Amino acid sequence: MTTPPGRRERKKAATRQKIADTALRLFLERGYDAVGIREVAAEADVAVTTLFSHFPSKEALVFERDENFEQRLTEAVTGRAPRDPLVPALRREILALVRHCTAESAAPVWRMIDGSPALREYEESMRLRHAESLAAAIAADPGLPLTPTAGRAIARFVIDAYSLAREAPEPEAAVDEIFRMIEAAWRVATS
Amino acid sequence: MTTPPGRRERKKAATRQKIADTALRLFLERGYDAVGIREVAAEADVAVTTLFSHFPSKEALVFERDENFEQRLTEAVTGRAPRDPLVPALRREILALVRHCTAESAAPVWRMIDGSPALREYEESMRLRHAESLAAAIAADPGLPLTPTAGRAIARFVIDAYSLAREAPEPEAAVDEIFRMIEAAWRVATS
DNA sequence: GACCGTAACACTAACCGTTAGTGTTTTGAA
DNA sequence: TTCAAAACACTAACGGTTAGTGTTACGGTC
Numbered sequence: 001m002t003t004p005p006g007r008r009e010r011k012k013a014a015t016r017q018k019i020a021d022t023a024l025r026l027f028l029e030r031g032y033d034a035v036g037i038r039e040v041a042a043e044a045d046v047a048v049t050t051l052f053s054h055f056p057s058k059e060a061l062v063f064e065r066d067e068n069f070e071q072r073l074t075e076a077v078t079g080r081a082p083r084d085p086l087v088p089a090l091r092r093e094i095l096a097l098v099r100h101c102t103a104e105s106a107a108p109v110w111r112m113i114d115g116s117p118a119l120r121e122y123e124e125s126m127r128l129r130h131a132e133s134l135a136a137a138i139a140a141d142p143g144l145p146l147t148p149t150a151g152r153a154i155a156r157f158v159i160d161a162y163s164l165a166r167e168a169p170e171p172e173a174a175v176d177e178i179f180r181m182i183e184a185a186w187r188v189a190t191s
Numbered sequence: 192m193t194t195p196p197g198r199r200e201r202k203k204a205a206t207r208q209k210i211a212d213t214a215l216r217l218f219l220e221r222g223y224d225a226v227g228i229r230e231v232a233a234e235a236d237v238a239v240t241t242l243f244s245h246f247p248s249k250e251a252l253v254f255e256r257d258e259n260f261e262q263r264l265t266e267a268v269t270g271r272a273p274r275d276p277l278v279p280a281l282r283r284e285i286l287a288l289v290r291h292c293t294a295e296s297a298a299p300v301w302r303m304i305d306g307s308p309a310l311r312e313y314e315e316s317m318r319l320r321h322a323e324s325l326a327a328a329i330a331a332d333p334g335l336p337l338t339p340t341a342g343r344a345i346a347r348f349v350i351d352a353y354s355l356a357r358e359a360p361e362p363e364a365a366v367d368e369i370f371r372m373i374e375a376a377w378r379v380a381t382s
Numbered sequence: 383g384a385c386c387g388t389a390a391c392a393c394t395a396a397c398c399g400t401t402a403g404t405g406t407t408t409t410g411a412a
Numbered sequence: 413t414t415c416a417a418a419a420c421a422c423t424a425a426c427g428g429t430t431a432g433t434g435t436t437a438c439g440g441t442c
Contacts, residue, residue, distance in 0.1 A: 012419070015419085015420090036397085036398065036399085037399060038398085038399095046421085047420065047421045047422065048399095048422095049401080049402095049421070049422080050419075050420055050421070052400065053419075057399080057400085058399065058400090121316045124319055125315060125316065128315055149359055149365045150368060150372065152355050153351060153355060153369045153372055156347075156355065157348060157351065157376075160344060160348065164340060164343050164344060164347065177338065177344075178340065178344045180380075181344055181376035181377075181379055183379075184375040184376050185348075185375050187375065188372055189372050198439085203389090227426090227427060227428085228428060229428095237391075238391065239393095240392070240393080240429095240430080241390075241392070243428090243430075244390075244391080248428080249427090249429090
């Protein structure tokens with residue numbers, strides 16, 4: 001924390017990165033279900049237990065780069081300018097996130113995710129956790145005249161917008177459409 | 192279908208029921224995580240493979256009685272009177288479902304579910320499948336002037352209402368509150 | 383009433399993700 | 413230099429799940 005990260009932490013990060021890279025490469029080459037954990041560990045030249053000390057599950061290897069999703073959403077709430085309205089701020093952030101994951105370069109990974117039930121399930125369960133964090137961030141803003149239930153509902157709706165838009169034929173238009181609905185829901189909740 | 196179900200089907204149903212009852216009893220007695228599949232099978236006096244031919248997973252043993260959830264929701268859409276508005280019909284059905292699962296008699300089961308991450312995850316993933324069925328039922332109604340995206344969003348919001356209300360301190364009030372928001376979202380989607 | 387195809391069921395043995403237990407090396411700090 | 417912590421490795425196992433291979437029991441058919 002005081003000094004530039006020491007050798008130990010760099011090594012740890014390197015090991016973690018090597019595991020993630022190896023896993024993603026193998027998964028894309030031969031399919032997520034066809035590659036076992038023991039194989040990933042062997043190819044990355046670490047022990048299985050080491051792999052699991054860096055990642056909590058096999059699925060987490062795939063979503064490693066998605067980790068700032070939660071942070072970006074909560075920061076869209078906590079870090080917005082005073083009197084900046086909540087829903088438009090969330091709309092902007094969701095739009096950016098959708099653009100990011102529908103970009104051409106990310107296509108193979110998302111195709112793999114959509115092709116594996118285990119990965120889809122993991123993603124949705126992860127998004128629910130994100131919805132809970134978002135709900136907490138919303139509840140923590142004293143300037144918002146929302147009941148706890150309404151705040152949780154808005155958080156869920158926002159996550160729904162992301163999930164639905166990602167799979168829609170025109171993702172950006174879907175974000176617009178769903179956020180118009182969320183905006184209306186917001187108005188009656190705060191009236 | 193033509194004759195009263197034959198002996199074979201009765202036996203099959205009896206085996207299935209015995210497995211489910213045994214499992215639920217053991218889970219409630221000693222905790223979901225503390226009871227293994229091999230143990231359930233032994234206590235129900237069937238082979239492990241037989242158990243898995245009746246239920247797709249360990250979690251499914253717990254939600255066996257919840258199977259009409261999906262059907263009740265889709266029927267609330269397809270079976271409503273002509274010109275009966277959609278959202279209030281869904282609200283009535285969700286309210287009934289929430290009442291049902293927050294009833295006193297169901298408390299131990301739901302306490303067990305809330306206490307096990309695996310079960311919670313399974314439930315949420317199941318609810319998402321239900322949302323997709325509901326979205327299909329909504330999309331199939333030609334009297335509804337909804338875009339596909341708006342229909343899917345409404346379906347998700349309705350499932351969110353159930354999940355959030357089930358955990359809210361006052362479940363019925365939460366249903367009311369969230370459905371006011373859904374009603375507003377519906378109005379802008381159909382305007 | 384005998385016969386046959388099918389579907390339920392059983393059994394073994396394994397696969398796979400995951401973890402506990404135990405020890406060894408590396409590394410930052412005192 | 414020394415020490416405690418943390419990363420890492422290894423073995424062995426656990427629990428859910430499935431493939432493979434039979435073995436019954438049943439319902440419809442002749």
